Amino acid sequence: MAAESSAVQGGRRRHVLLFPLPYQGHINPMFRLASLLHARGFAVTVFHTHFNAPDPARHPQYRFVPVPDGTSGPPPVAIEDVVAQILALAAACEPAFRDRLAAVLEEYSRDAVACLIADAQLLPIFEVATKLAVPTLALRTGSAACFKCFAAYPLLCEKGYLPVKESQRDMPVSELPPYRVRDLIGLGDDSCGAGRELLARAVTAVKVSSGLILNTFDALERRELEDLRRDLAVPVFDIGPLHKFSPAGDSSLLRQDRSCLEWLEARPPASVLYASFGSLACMSQRDLEETAWGIAGSGVPFLWVVRPGMVRGSAHQVLPEGFEAATRGRGMVMSWAPQEEVLRHRAVGGFWTHNGWNSTMESVCEGVPMLCRTYFGDQMGNARYVEHVWSVGFEVGGELERGAVEAAIRRLMTGEDGAEMRARAGELKKAAEECTGKGGSSCLAIDKLVAHMMSL
Ligand code: UDX
Helix, strand or coil: CCHHHCCEECCEECEEEEECCCCHHHHHHHHHHHHHHHHCCCEEEEEEECCCCCCHHHCCCCEEEEECCCCCCCCCCCHHHHHHHHHHHHHHHHHHHHHHHHHHHHHHCHHHEEEEEEECCCHHHHHHHHHCCCCEEEEECCCHHHHHHHHHHHHHHHCCCCCCCHHHCCCECCCCCCCEHHHCCECCCCCCCHHHHHHHHHHHHHHHCCCEEECCCHHHHHHHHHHHHHHCCCCEEECCCHHHCCCCCCCCCCCCCCHHHHHHHCCCCCCEEEEECCCCCCECHHHHHHHHHHHHHHCCCEEEECCCCCECCCCCCCCCCCHHHHHCCCEEEECCCCHHHHHHCCCEEEEEECCCHHHHHHHHHCCCCEEECCCCECHHHHHHHHHHHCCCEEECCCCCCHHHHHHHHHHHHHCHHHHHHHHHHHHHHHHHHHHHCCCCHHHHHHHHHHHHHHHC
Protein backbone atom coordinates (compact mmCIF):
# COMPACT_ATOMS: atom_id res chain seq x y z
CA MET A 1 0.00 0.00 0.00
CA ALA A 2 1.46 3.39 -0.97
CA ALA A 3 2.33 5.50 2.08
CA GLU A 4 0.32 8.49 0.81
CA SER A 5 -2.80 6.38 0.30
CA SER A 6 -2.92 4.71 3.70
CA ALA A 7 -4.81 5.83 6.81
CA VAL A 8 -2.42 4.18 9.26
CA GLN A 9 -0.24 6.73 11.06
CA GLY A 10 2.29 5.81 13.72
CA GLY A 11 0.80 2.31 13.79
CA ARG A 12 -2.72 3.69 14.55
CA ARG A 13 -5.72 3.73 12.26
CA ARG A 14 -7.44 7.05 11.69
CA HIS A 15 -11.21 7.08 11.89
CA VAL A 16 -13.62 8.02 9.14
CA LEU A 17 -17.23 8.73 10.09
CA LEU A 18 -19.97 8.06 7.55
CA PHE A 19 -23.62 9.07 7.34
CA PRO A 20 -25.61 7.63 4.39
CA LEU A 21 -29.03 8.81 3.23
CA PRO A 22 -31.28 5.83 4.07
CA TYR A 23 -32.41 4.72 0.60
CA GLN A 24 -31.01 1.74 -1.30
CA GLY A 25 -29.56 3.81 -4.14
CA HIS A 26 -27.64 5.92 -1.60
CA ILE A 27 -26.76 3.20 0.92
CA ASN A 28 -25.05 0.98 -1.67
CA PRO A 29 -22.44 3.52 -2.84
CA MET A 30 -21.78 4.70 0.75
CA PHE A 31 -21.07 1.14 1.87
CA ARG A 32 -18.83 0.58 -1.14
CA LEU A 33 -16.94 3.69 -0.11
CA ALA A 34 -16.75 2.38 3.47
CA SER A 35 -15.27 -0.87 2.25
CA LEU A 36 -12.73 0.92 0.08
CA LEU A 37 -11.62 3.25 2.90
CA HIS A 38 -11.46 0.37 5.37
CA ALA A 39 -9.14 -1.44 2.96
CA ARG A 40 -6.95 1.69 2.97
CA GLY A 41 -6.60 1.46 6.73
CA PHE A 42 -9.41 3.66 8.08
CA ALA A 43 -11.48 2.56 11.05
CA VAL A 44 -15.09 3.06 9.93
CA THR A 45 -17.97 4.36 12.06
CA VAL A 46 -21.39 4.50 10.39
CA PHE A 47 -24.06 6.83 11.77
CA HIS A 48 -27.48 5.81 10.52
CA THR A 49 -31.18 6.52 10.82
CA HIS A 50 -33.64 4.01 12.25
CA PHE A 51 -35.48 4.13 8.93
CA ASN A 52 -33.89 1.56 6.60
CA ALA A 53 -31.19 0.87 9.20
CA PRO A 54 -28.30 -1.33 8.06
CA ASP A 55 -27.73 -4.72 9.67
CA PRO A 56 -24.53 -4.41 11.78
CA ALA A 57 -24.14 -8.22 11.80
CA ARG A 58 -23.36 -8.05 8.07
CA HIS A 59 -20.52 -5.57 8.65
CA PRO A 60 -18.68 -6.72 11.80
CA GLN A 61 -15.64 -4.66 10.80
CA TYR A 62 -17.50 -1.34 11.28
CA ARG A 63 -18.98 0.38 14.27
CA PHE A 64 -22.62 1.50 13.98
CA VAL A 65 -24.21 4.44 15.79
CA PRO A 66 -28.01 4.67 15.45
CA VAL A 67 -29.47 8.18 15.31
CA PRO A 68 -33.21 8.55 16.13
CA ASP A 69 -34.97 10.07 13.13
CA GLY A 70 -38.55 10.55 14.31
CA THR A 71 -39.98 8.55 11.39
CA SER A 72 -43.15 6.56 11.65
CA GLY A 73 -45.67 5.14 9.24
CA PRO A 74 -45.21 3.41 5.89
CA PRO A 75 -42.32 4.26 3.52
CA PRO A 76 -43.08 7.03 1.00
CA VAL A 77 -44.41 6.12 -2.44
CA ALA A 78 -44.69 9.34 -4.46
CA ILE A 79 -41.57 11.40 -5.18
CA GLU A 80 -43.06 14.40 -3.36
CA ASP A 81 -43.29 12.21 -0.25
CA VAL A 82 -39.67 11.10 -0.64
CA VAL A 83 -38.58 14.76 -0.88
CA ALA A 84 -40.59 15.60 2.25
CA GLN A 85 -39.21 12.57 4.07
CA ILE A 86 -35.58 13.49 3.28
CA LEU A 87 -36.09 17.03 4.59
CA ALA A 88 -37.87 15.72 7.71
CA LEU A 89 -35.27 13.00 8.39
CA ALA A 90 -32.38 15.42 8.11
CA ALA A 91 -34.05 17.90 10.48
CA ALA A 92 -35.12 15.23 12.98
CA CYS A 93 -31.66 13.66 13.14
CA GLU A 94 -29.82 16.91 13.82
CA PRO A 95 -30.04 17.17 17.65
CA ALA A 96 -29.46 13.47 18.30
CA PHE A 97 -26.56 13.42 15.85
CA ARG A 98 -24.95 16.36 17.68
CA ASP A 99 -24.95 14.37 20.94
CA ARG A 100 -23.72 11.19 19.36
CA LEU A 101 -20.99 12.88 17.37
CA ALA A 102 -19.76 14.72 20.48
CA ALA A 103 -19.64 11.39 22.36
CA VAL A 104 -17.73 9.68 19.55
CA LEU A 105 -15.22 12.55 19.36
CA GLU A 106 -14.59 12.30 23.07
CA GLU A 107 -14.10 8.57 22.86
CA TYR A 108 -11.79 8.51 19.80
CA SER A 109 -10.09 11.87 20.51
CA ARG A 110 -10.59 14.62 17.97
CA ASP A 111 -7.20 14.11 16.28
CA ALA A 112 -7.89 10.46 15.54
CA VAL A 113 -10.89 11.41 13.38
CA ALA A 114 -9.95 12.28 9.80
CA CYS A 115 -13.37 13.51 8.69
CA LEU A 116 -17.08 12.85 8.29
CA ILE A 117 -18.36 11.78 4.87
CA ALA A 118 -22.11 12.31 4.59
CA ASP A 119 -24.60 12.07 1.77
CA ALA A 120 -24.90 15.55 0.25
CA GLN A 121 -28.68 15.50 0.90
CA LEU A 122 -28.06 15.76 4.65
CA LEU A 123 -27.08 19.43 5.09
CA PRO A 124 -27.94 19.61 8.84
CA ILE A 125 -25.44 16.79 9.46
CA PHE A 126 -22.70 18.84 7.75
CA GLU A 127 -23.60 21.86 9.89
CA VAL A 128 -23.38 19.88 13.13
CA ALA A 129 -20.00 18.43 12.17
CA THR A 130 -18.65 21.85 11.20
CA LYS A 131 -19.75 23.32 14.55
CA LEU A 132 -17.86 20.51 16.31
CA ALA A 133 -14.78 21.22 14.13
CA VAL A 134 -14.98 17.94 12.21
CA PRO A 135 -13.98 18.35 8.53
CA THR A 136 -16.58 17.05 6.09
CA LEU A 137 -16.67 15.55 2.60
CA ALA A 138 -19.87 15.25 0.57
CA LEU A 139 -20.80 12.06 -1.26
CA ARG A 140 -23.14 12.58 -4.21
CA THR A 141 -24.44 9.24 -5.40
CA GLY A 142 -25.66 10.55 -8.78
CA SER A 143 -23.75 11.57 -11.90
CA ALA A 144 -21.56 14.64 -12.37
CA ALA A 145 -24.11 15.90 -14.91
CA CYS A 146 -26.83 15.54 -12.29
CA PHE A 147 -24.90 17.65 -9.80
CA LYS A 148 -24.37 20.31 -12.49
CA CYS A 149 -28.15 20.32 -12.85
CA PHE A 150 -28.58 20.66 -9.06
CA ALA A 151 -26.33 23.72 -9.11
CA ALA A 152 -28.22 25.22 -12.07
CA TYR A 153 -31.66 24.56 -10.58
CA PRO A 154 -32.41 28.07 -9.22
CA LEU A 155 -31.51 29.53 -12.61
CA LEU A 156 -33.70 26.97 -14.38
CA CYS A 157 -36.66 27.90 -12.15
CA GLU A 158 -36.00 31.62 -12.72
CA LYS A 159 -35.76 31.18 -16.50
CA GLY A 160 -39.13 29.44 -16.51
CA TYR A 161 -37.94 25.96 -17.55
CA LEU A 162 -39.34 24.67 -14.26
CA PRO A 163 -41.91 23.58 -13.23
CA VAL A 164 -42.09 21.75 -16.57
CA LYS A 165 -44.84 22.99 -18.90
CA GLU A 166 -46.35 20.38 -21.21
CA SER A 167 -45.75 22.59 -24.29
CA GLN A 168 -42.03 22.95 -23.49
CA ARG A 169 -41.11 19.36 -22.70
CA ASP A 170 -38.99 18.85 -25.83
CA MET A 171 -37.32 22.26 -25.71
CA PRO A 172 -33.52 22.08 -25.35
CA VAL A 173 -32.11 23.61 -22.17
CA SER A 174 -29.42 25.75 -23.77
CA GLU A 175 -27.71 26.35 -20.42
CA LEU A 176 -27.36 22.63 -19.80
CA PRO A 177 -26.78 20.54 -22.92
CA PRO A 178 -27.71 17.77 -23.73
CA TYR A 179 -30.77 18.10 -21.48
CA ARG A 180 -34.22 18.96 -22.78
CA VAL A 181 -36.77 20.37 -20.35
CA ARG A 182 -38.24 16.89 -19.83
CA ASP A 183 -34.80 15.57 -18.74
CA LEU A 184 -34.35 18.00 -15.84
CA ILE A 185 -34.41 16.67 -12.28
CA GLY A 186 -38.04 15.70 -11.70
CA LEU A 187 -39.32 16.18 -8.16
CA GLY A 188 -43.04 16.31 -8.76
CA ASP A 189 -45.33 19.29 -9.19
CA ASP A 190 -43.65 21.17 -6.39
CA SER A 191 -40.30 21.21 -8.22
CA CYS A 192 -39.71 24.87 -7.45
CA GLY A 193 -40.75 24.53 -3.78
CA ALA A 194 -39.60 21.72 -1.47
CA GLY A 195 -37.73 20.08 -4.37
CA ARG A 196 -35.76 23.24 -5.03
CA GLU A 197 -34.97 23.48 -1.32
CA LEU A 198 -33.65 19.90 -1.32
CA LEU A 199 -31.32 20.51 -4.25
CA ALA A 200 -30.15 23.87 -2.92
CA ARG A 201 -29.23 22.20 0.36
CA ALA A 202 -27.17 19.55 -1.44
CA VAL A 203 -25.25 22.24 -3.29
CA THR A 204 -24.66 24.11 -0.02
CA ALA A 205 -23.49 20.90 1.66
CA VAL A 206 -20.88 20.46 -1.08
CA LYS A 207 -19.76 24.08 -0.84
CA VAL A 208 -19.31 24.01 2.95
CA SER A 209 -17.44 20.73 2.82
CA SER A 210 -13.79 20.01 2.03
CA GLY A 211 -14.53 18.09 -1.14
CA LEU A 212 -17.05 16.33 -3.37
CA ILE A 213 -16.92 12.58 -3.92
CA LEU A 214 -18.69 11.32 -7.04
CA ASN A 215 -19.53 7.78 -8.07
CA THR A 216 -18.53 8.33 -11.68
CA PHE A 217 -15.41 7.99 -13.81
CA ASP A 218 -13.41 10.22 -16.06
CA ALA A 219 -13.98 8.41 -19.36
CA LEU A 220 -17.74 8.56 -18.86
CA GLU A 221 -18.19 12.19 -17.80
CA ARG A 222 -14.96 14.04 -18.61
CA ARG A 223 -16.59 17.27 -19.73
CA GLU A 224 -19.05 17.37 -16.83
CA LEU A 225 -16.25 16.76 -14.35
CA GLU A 226 -14.18 19.54 -15.93
CA ASP A 227 -17.16 21.90 -15.59
CA LEU A 228 -17.62 21.00 -11.93
CA ARG A 229 -13.91 21.48 -11.21
CA ARG A 230 -14.09 24.89 -12.89
CA ASP A 231 -17.21 25.97 -10.99
CA LEU A 232 -16.59 24.54 -7.52
CA ALA A 233 -14.04 25.82 -5.05
CA VAL A 234 -13.62 22.36 -3.49
CA PRO A 235 -11.74 19.34 -4.93
CA VAL A 236 -13.81 16.77 -6.84
CA PHE A 237 -12.92 13.07 -6.54
CA ASP A 238 -14.32 10.90 -9.34
CA ILE A 239 -13.71 7.51 -7.78
CA GLY A 240 -16.37 5.38 -9.49
CA PRO A 241 -17.64 2.93 -10.33
CA LEU A 242 -17.52 2.24 -6.58
CA HIS A 243 -19.05 -1.21 -6.92
CA LYS A 244 -16.02 -2.29 -8.91
CA PHE A 245 -13.73 -1.61 -5.96
CA SER A 246 -15.43 -3.67 -3.27
CA PRO A 247 -17.54 -6.82 -2.84
CA ALA A 248 -21.22 -7.05 -3.75
CA GLY A 249 -24.49 -7.56 -1.98
CA ASP A 250 -23.86 -6.80 1.68
CA SER A 251 -25.89 -3.57 1.89
CA SER A 252 -29.10 -4.76 0.27
CA LEU A 253 -32.22 -3.89 2.28
CA LEU A 254 -34.21 -6.70 0.66
CA ARG A 255 -33.20 -10.35 0.46
CA GLN A 256 -31.73 -11.07 -2.95
CA ASP A 257 -33.11 -14.16 -4.68
CA ARG A 258 -29.97 -15.90 -5.94
CA SER A 259 -31.81 -18.76 -7.68
CA CYS A 260 -31.95 -16.64 -10.83
CA LEU A 261 -28.17 -17.00 -11.26
CA GLU A 262 -28.57 -20.75 -11.61
CA TRP A 263 -31.40 -20.20 -14.09
CA LEU A 264 -29.15 -17.89 -16.13
CA GLU A 265 -26.47 -20.59 -16.38
CA ALA A 266 -28.60 -22.59 -18.81
CA ARG A 267 -29.15 -19.63 -21.18
CA PRO A 268 -27.14 -18.72 -24.30
CA PRO A 269 -24.93 -15.59 -24.23
CA ALA A 270 -26.69 -12.21 -24.42
CA SER A 271 -30.12 -13.87 -24.78
CA VAL A 272 -31.88 -12.71 -21.58
CA LEU A 273 -33.58 -9.37 -20.88
CA TYR A 274 -33.20 -8.25 -17.27
CA ALA A 275 -35.99 -5.86 -16.17
CA SER A 276 -35.87 -3.96 -12.88
CA PHE A 277 -36.93 -0.49 -11.77
CA GLY A 278 -34.83 0.03 -8.65
CA SER A 279 -35.96 0.47 -5.08
CA LEU A 280 -38.35 3.43 -5.25
CA ALA A 281 -40.07 3.73 -8.63
CA CYS A 282 -43.75 2.75 -8.61
CA MET A 283 -46.04 2.02 -11.54
CA SER A 284 -49.79 1.70 -12.00
CA GLN A 285 -51.49 -1.70 -12.25
CA ARG A 286 -52.20 -0.85 -15.89
CA ASP A 287 -48.52 -0.25 -16.64
CA LEU A 288 -47.62 -3.50 -14.87
CA GLU A 289 -50.01 -5.32 -17.17
CA GLU A 290 -48.71 -3.64 -20.36
CA THR A 291 -45.16 -4.44 -19.23
CA ALA A 292 -46.11 -8.07 -18.58
CA TRP A 293 -47.84 -8.57 -21.94
CA GLY A 294 -45.07 -6.71 -23.77
CA ILE A 295 -42.47 -9.03 -22.23
CA ALA A 296 -44.64 -12.06 -22.98
CA GLY A 297 -45.27 -10.99 -26.58
CA SER A 298 -41.60 -10.29 -27.34
CA GLY A 299 -40.72 -13.97 -27.10
CA VAL A 300 -37.43 -13.00 -25.40
CA PRO A 301 -36.23 -14.88 -22.27
CA PHE A 302 -36.39 -12.60 -19.23
CA LEU A 303 -35.68 -12.01 -15.56
CA TRP A 304 -38.11 -9.49 -14.11
CA VAL A 305 -37.93 -7.92 -10.66
CA VAL A 306 -41.40 -7.10 -9.32
CA ARG A 307 -40.60 -5.53 -5.98
CA PRO A 308 -43.12 -5.64 -3.10
CA GLY A 309 -45.00 -2.33 -3.19
CA MET A 310 -43.92 -1.57 -6.77
CA VAL A 311 -47.50 -1.12 -7.94
CA ARG A 312 -49.15 2.02 -6.60
CA GLY A 313 -51.92 1.33 -4.12
CA SER A 314 -51.38 -2.41 -3.65
CA ALA A 315 -48.98 -4.20 -1.34
CA HIS A 316 -49.24 -7.47 -3.29
CA GLN A 317 -49.36 -6.77 -7.00
CA VAL A 318 -50.71 -9.53 -9.12
CA LEU A 319 -49.41 -10.37 -12.55
CA PRO A 320 -52.15 -10.65 -15.16
CA GLU A 321 -53.95 -13.94 -15.43
CA GLY A 322 -52.40 -16.11 -18.10
CA PHE A 323 -48.98 -14.39 -17.97
CA GLU A 324 -47.33 -17.29 -16.19
CA ALA A 325 -48.72 -19.84 -18.65
CA ALA A 326 -47.75 -17.65 -21.61
CA THR A 327 -44.12 -17.37 -20.47
CA ARG A 328 -43.57 -20.72 -18.74
CA GLY A 329 -40.00 -21.96 -19.13
CA ARG A 330 -38.91 -18.68 -20.69
CA GLY A 331 -38.62 -16.36 -17.74
CA MET A 332 -38.44 -15.73 -14.03
CA VAL A 333 -40.22 -13.12 -11.92
CA MET A 334 -38.65 -12.38 -8.54
CA SER A 335 -39.02 -9.77 -5.82
CA TRP A 336 -35.35 -8.71 -5.60
CA ALA A 337 -32.28 -9.84 -7.52
CA PRO A 338 -28.52 -9.83 -6.98
CA GLN A 339 -28.47 -7.15 -9.68
CA GLU A 340 -24.75 -6.65 -10.13
CA GLU A 341 -24.18 -10.37 -10.57
CA VAL A 342 -27.14 -10.65 -12.92
CA LEU A 343 -25.80 -7.85 -15.12
CA ARG A 344 -22.34 -9.43 -15.06
CA HIS A 345 -23.72 -12.78 -16.25
CA ARG A 346 -22.86 -13.55 -19.88
CA ALA A 347 -26.47 -14.67 -20.54
CA VAL A 348 -27.83 -11.15 -19.96
CA GLY A 349 -28.04 -9.16 -23.18
CA GLY A 350 -30.18 -6.17 -22.23
CA PHE A 351 -31.44 -4.22 -19.23
CA TRP A 352 -34.87 -2.63 -19.05
CA THR A 353 -34.17 -0.02 -16.39
CA HIS A 354 -35.56 3.08 -14.71
CA ASN A 355 -32.04 4.58 -15.00
CA GLY A 356 -31.31 5.18 -11.34
CA TRP A 357 -27.64 6.14 -11.36
CA ASN A 358 -26.47 2.92 -9.71
CA SER A 359 -28.36 0.77 -12.19
CA THR A 360 -27.05 2.86 -15.08
CA MET A 361 -23.45 2.54 -13.87
CA GLU A 362 -23.82 -1.18 -13.19
CA SER A 363 -25.11 -1.71 -16.73
CA VAL A 364 -22.42 0.46 -18.32
CA CYS A 365 -19.72 -1.43 -16.42
CA GLU A 366 -20.91 -4.80 -17.70
CA GLY A 367 -21.39 -3.71 -21.29
CA VAL A 368 -25.17 -4.26 -21.18
CA PRO A 369 -27.29 -1.97 -23.41
CA MET A 370 -30.41 -0.41 -21.91
CA LEU A 371 -34.07 0.09 -22.59
CA CYS A 372 -34.94 3.19 -20.58
CA ARG A 373 -38.25 3.91 -18.88
CA THR A 374 -37.79 6.66 -16.32
CA TYR A 375 -39.89 7.83 -13.37
CA PHE A 376 -38.42 10.76 -11.41
CA GLY A 377 -35.40 12.58 -10.03
CA ASP A 378 -32.18 12.16 -11.98
CA GLN A 379 -33.46 9.21 -14.02
CA MET A 380 -34.55 11.21 -17.08
CA GLY A 381 -31.19 12.97 -17.29
CA ASN A 382 -29.36 9.64 -16.97
CA ALA A 383 -31.49 8.18 -19.78
CA ARG A 384 -30.67 11.22 -21.94
CA TYR A 385 -26.97 10.44 -21.60
CA VAL A 386 -27.57 6.72 -22.26
CA GLU A 387 -29.38 7.45 -25.53
CA HIS A 388 -27.85 10.66 -26.86
CA VAL A 389 -24.33 10.84 -25.46
CA TRP A 390 -23.11 7.27 -24.95
CA SER A 391 -25.51 5.65 -27.47
CA VAL A 392 -25.91 2.50 -25.40
CA GLY A 393 -29.69 2.38 -25.21
CA PHE A 394 -32.95 4.10 -26.01
CA GLU A 395 -36.02 5.37 -24.28
CA VAL A 396 -39.52 3.87 -24.30
CA GLY A 397 -41.55 7.01 -23.63
CA GLY A 398 -45.20 8.01 -23.60
CA GLU A 399 -48.10 5.88 -22.52
CA LEU A 400 -46.89 2.32 -21.95
CA GLU A 401 -48.47 0.02 -24.50
CA ARG A 402 -47.78 -3.70 -24.94
CA GLY A 403 -47.15 -3.54 -28.70
CA ALA A 404 -44.54 -0.79 -28.28
CA VAL A 405 -42.94 -2.71 -25.39
CA GLU A 406 -42.71 -5.86 -27.51
CA ALA A 407 -41.11 -3.95 -30.38
CA ALA A 408 -38.66 -2.16 -28.09
CA ILE A 409 -37.54 -5.40 -26.46
CA ARG A 410 -36.98 -7.04 -29.85
CA ARG A 411 -35.07 -3.99 -31.08
CA LEU A 412 -32.76 -4.10 -28.07
CA MET A 413 -32.26 -7.85 -27.91
CA THR A 414 -32.28 -9.00 -31.52
CA GLY A 415 -32.26 -5.87 -33.68
CA GLU A 416 -29.30 -4.55 -35.67
CA ASP A 417 -29.09 -1.26 -33.76
CA GLY A 418 -29.45 -3.21 -30.48
CA ALA A 419 -26.28 -5.06 -31.50
CA GLU A 420 -24.56 -1.74 -32.22
CA MET A 421 -25.56 -0.45 -28.79
CA ARG A 422 -24.19 -3.65 -27.24
CA ALA A 423 -20.88 -3.11 -29.04
CA ARG A 424 -20.66 0.47 -27.77
CA ALA A 425 -21.60 -0.68 -24.27
CA GLY A 426 -18.68 -3.11 -24.55
CA GLU A 427 -16.38 -0.16 -25.26
CA LEU A 428 -17.66 1.67 -22.18
CA LYS A 429 -17.10 -1.47 -20.15
CA LYS A 430 -13.46 -1.45 -21.29
CA ALA A 431 -13.13 2.23 -20.43
CA ALA A 432 -14.51 1.52 -16.93
CA GLU A 433 -12.01 -1.30 -16.53
CA GLU A 434 -9.16 1.00 -17.50
CA CYS A 435 -10.29 3.67 -15.02
CA THR A 436 -10.45 1.13 -12.19
CA GLY A 437 -7.27 -0.71 -13.21
CA LYS A 438 -3.76 0.03 -11.92
CA GLY A 439 -2.86 3.64 -12.68
CA GLY A 440 -6.40 4.34 -13.95
CA SER A 441 -8.10 7.68 -13.27
CA SER A 442 -10.39 6.35 -10.52
CA CYS A 443 -7.52 4.58 -8.74
CA LEU A 444 -5.48 7.79 -8.82
CA ALA A 445 -8.51 9.73 -7.55
CA ILE A 446 -8.85 7.31 -4.62
CA ASP A 447 -5.18 7.86 -3.72
CA LYS A 448 -5.77 11.60 -3.89
CA LEU A 449 -8.91 11.31 -1.76
CA VAL A 450 -7.12 9.31 0.95
CA ALA A 451 -4.18 11.75 0.94
CA HIS A 452 -6.68 14.64 1.16
CA MET A 453 -8.50 13.01 4.08
CA MET A 454 -5.21 12.53 5.91
CA SER A 455 -4.36 16.20 5.37
CA LEU A 456 -7.60 17.59 6.84
C1 UDX B 1 -32.64 6.18 -6.16
C2 UDX B 1 -33.16 6.97 -7.34
O1 UDX B 1 -34.30 6.41 -7.88
C3 UDX B 1 -32.08 7.09 -8.39
O2 UDX B 1 -32.57 7.79 -9.47
C4 UDX B 1 -30.89 7.79 -7.79
O3 UDX B 1 -29.88 7.89 -8.77
C5 UDX B 1 -30.41 7.03 -6.57
O4 UDX B 1 -31.48 6.84 -5.67
P1 UDX B 1 -33.02 3.60 -6.94
O5 UDX B 1 -34.30 3.96 -7.54
O6 UDX B 1 -33.06 2.57 -5.91
O7 UDX B 1 -32.22 4.88 -6.41
O8 UDX B 1 -32.11 3.13 -8.17
P2 UDX B 1 -30.58 2.84 -8.36
O9 UDX B 1 -29.77 4.08 -8.23
O10 UDX B 1 -30.47 2.14 -9.64
O11 UDX B 1 -30.18 1.88 -7.16
C6 UDX B 1 -30.74 0.62 -6.96
C7 UDX B 1 -29.73 -0.30 -6.35
O12 UDX B 1 -30.41 -1.47 -5.91
C8 UDX B 1 -28.65 -0.74 -7.32
O13 UDX B 1 -27.39 -0.71 -6.71
C9 UDX B 1 -29.05 -2.18 -7.67
O14 UDX B 1 -27.95 -3.04 -7.91
C10 UDX B 1 -29.79 -2.61 -6.44
N1 UDX B 1 -30.82 -3.62 -6.80
C11 UDX B 1 -31.86 -3.27 -7.62
C12 UDX B 1 -30.69 -4.90 -6.33
O15 UDX B 1 -29.74 -5.22 -5.60
N2 UDX B 1 -31.64 -5.81 -6.69
C13 UDX B 1 -32.70 -5.52 -7.47
O16 UDX B 1 -33.51 -6.40 -7.73
C14 UDX B 1 -32.82 -4.20 -7.96
